[in-house]
């Protein structure tokens with residue numbers, strides 16, 4: 001998927017020194033820290049004294065004190081293994097560095113979080129605290145203390161933790177050393193806060209991602225490929241957090257160790273991209289609420305960054321395909337849970353899985369810390385199986401133990417400290433993972449094999465010039481057609497030249513033959529004896545004296561003895577030629593067949609001369625002539641051979657040139673192919689990035705349009721309000737304005753403005769509708785009240801009718817009394833019933849000032865009339881309200897109605913009281929007289 005997608009991430013950076021990484025060994029130091037040194041017997045280190053902590057109140061439970069980067073106190077000597085890797089890209093010593101292995105301990109740091117508000121509320125105190133930079137001490141029992149590489153107090157920022165606990169591992173990973181950083185601690189101790197952080201305080205993971213990209217930018221001489229994967233181990237099941245369908249994945253093993261089968265690996269091109277993937281993964285992670293933590297991680301998560309880098313070079317073979325590959329695991333473990341964690345159902349089940357895997361981790365760490373070659377139960381949990389290469393393999397490991405100082409978690413914190421102390425004893429080896437890329441190696445070997453084959457062919461066919469032509473065609477089939485035609489033309493030209501030379505040679509031979517024939521005619525007499533001699537000589541028969549004398553001066557060879565001396569030299573040269581040295585070939589170039597022939601003829605002449613001088617017989621002369629013929633033939637043959645050899649040699653050279661050209665062409669083609677694949681991968685990676693960007697842009701534009709619509713809605717609403725206010729305040733002039741306001745067409749608006757106006761009108765319409773509904777509601781309420789008033793009025797009328805009836809009775813009774821007593825009361829003395837003065841009525845009644853003539857009936861009637869009038873008024877108001885907008889006056893009207901009803905009731909009550917009083921006084925009067933019944 002992402003195998004070849006090389007991200008060209010490096011950019012020009014002014015800081016050329018940024019690529020320098022100093023790797024300090026985390027190797028065990030030679031002595032304890034200054035503070036603790038004074039507490040230990042001389043010559044004894046903390047390791048030996050650790051077991052005696054019960055006796056020594058200040059004993060510290062760690063054999064290892066100050067380590068590595070940042071701990072360069074003069075008083076704490078430590079082994080520094082430094083490798084300047086700045087020039088790694090250009091002069092990386094492959095085998096040398098690959099062999100570097102640095103033994104070091106797991107770096108263990110401890111981080112305290114502040115007491116939470118919940119713990120403070122509970123009244124928790126501080127049970128453990130950071131005593132200096134490296135010691136954790138118990139508040140309850142100060143003799144119990146543990147030392148680590150670094151202890152961070154509650155005020156330390158995550159950046160501070162990163163610098164000490166993770167930076168070394170991250171930089172090591174960039175240099176090719178596998179690295180693992182993991183956070184361990186009880187639930188709610190701050191693991192997720194440390195690894196992931198929050199927007200205010202970014203955690204180790206975002207900080208690591210940021211630094212990795214910074215290093216890439218600062219190292220322009222290398223090119224990097226970054227791939228990330230993110231998984232969780234939930235209830236011993238591995239889920240892919242980058243792929244929702246990747247559930248229940250299996251762990252497999254190959255030569256490089258265990259790996260998760262089918263896990264999705266995403267190529268990342270920017271920190272934002274990597275962090276967005278983490279954020280997406282976090283969405284899929286299992287979290288739940290416990291009584292300790294609202295957002296408790298219910299699974300272990302492993303965020304892995306695979307870093308590959310190669311030198312940036314034009315020649316792929318120059319770097320021998322050297323590639324640095326490393327993995328960086330950033331692990332946020334789920335928190336161990338105590339029995340105090342009230343959990344039921346699913347939470348309990350999760351808790352038991354978490355505890356089981358952490359227990360296995362503890363056992364594995366314990367076994368490794370013992371340093372003995374006993375069985376380490378890596379396979380007992382998925383977590384330890386995945387961590388196996390980190391814990392026992394070749395890489396750097398940093399353990400960050402998160403602690404809560406709360407006294408309620410004292411015991412759990414103590415357990416964490418013990419675990420951390422055991423982990424401190426585990427040693428790992430920081431090894432550079434440098435690989436020769438198999439693909440490059442294969443290609444290189446293929447090229448070598450091809451060269452060797454060609455050489456072999458060349459050697460095999462070296463002497464066959466004819467077949468060579470075809471073989472050249474066959475071998476060099478790959479060059480372009482133009483090149484082939486060009487080469488063919490050259491070869492044809494050569495052939496023609498060769499033929500020409502051959503023809504010239506043949507002519508010379510003919511001439512020489514003629515010359516020889518002419519000579520032979522003159523010596524025809526000695527032909528037979530010469531034949532005999534020749535035969536004898538040929539078959540090694542009886543040799544003459546002269547022959548013997550030649551023998552004595554000639555070589556051992558029967559054939560050679562008759563050869564001229566100069567020819568022997570040529571023969572020797574020719575033999576040497578077979579060895580194929582270039583200088584000899586040069587010599588042969590000079591030693592042309594013409595010269596050979598001239599040598600032969602001169603030899604022949606000289607032999608003739610010599611023959612005469614020494615007195616050879618005819619037969620001997622003939623033999624010599626025959627020999628000369630033979631030599632001539634031989635010379636011709638050799639000359640031809642020499643010519644051929646020269647030709648072959650030049651062809652060989654041509655072929656070599658062509659082969660070299662061919663090889664360089666192939667190399668170039670390979671390079672081009674490589675670059676093409678690189679460009680393709682780059683394009684695909686860019687496409688991924690582009691897709692992501694497009695997605696982001698889409699989201700942003702959606703948001704934007706959403707905001708725009710909201711804004712326009714708000715603007716419309718504001719304008720609607722304004723319109724509505726205007727509408728209300730200028731309701732009297734509304735009719736006049738109507739024509740202007742609603743005649744939109746006359747406005748000649750732009751479409752956008754028109755739309756806005758329509759929006760405004762719609763929202764105004766909505767407002768008006770709401771106001772209308774409100775008005776109708778108020779109206780219906782008022783109508784109800786009116787109805788009630790009417791009902792009360794009817795009741796009052798009934799009451800009045802009753803009162804009238806009673807009054808009639810009273811009048812009748814009074815008339816009869818007057819008639820009986822003959823003492824009519826003065827009609828002028830009737831009392832006046834005041835509307836609101838019941839007391840006066842009462843007092844009048846009590847004083848016996850009862851004036852029947854002008855009794856309250858009229859008043860009541862008046863009252864009733866008044867009330868009717870009031871009701872009429874009310875109705876008028878209501879109808880007016882119906883016509884106009886309603887705001888506020890209803891309260892006033894209601895009060896009015898209420899007041900009127902009160903008045904009416906008071907009047908009725910007074911009237912009743914008056915009537916009752918009168919009635920009673922009449923009764924008294926009748927009883928006192930004793931006549932009435």
Ligand SMILES: Nc1ncnc2c1ncn2[C@@H]1O[C@H](COP(=O)(O)OP(=O)(O)OP(=O)(O)O)[C@@H](O)[C@H]1O
Nearest residue numbers: 113114187188189190191192193293296297334335
């Ligand atoms: N160093 C710190 N400074 C301030 N607040 C912290 C610190 N560490 C943790 N917290 C707070 O403590 C609470 C618990 O932290 P966190 O969720 O990281 O714990 P955890 O160990 O991951 O818990 P669990 O194992 O249940 O997931 C969070 O509200 C977090 O903000």
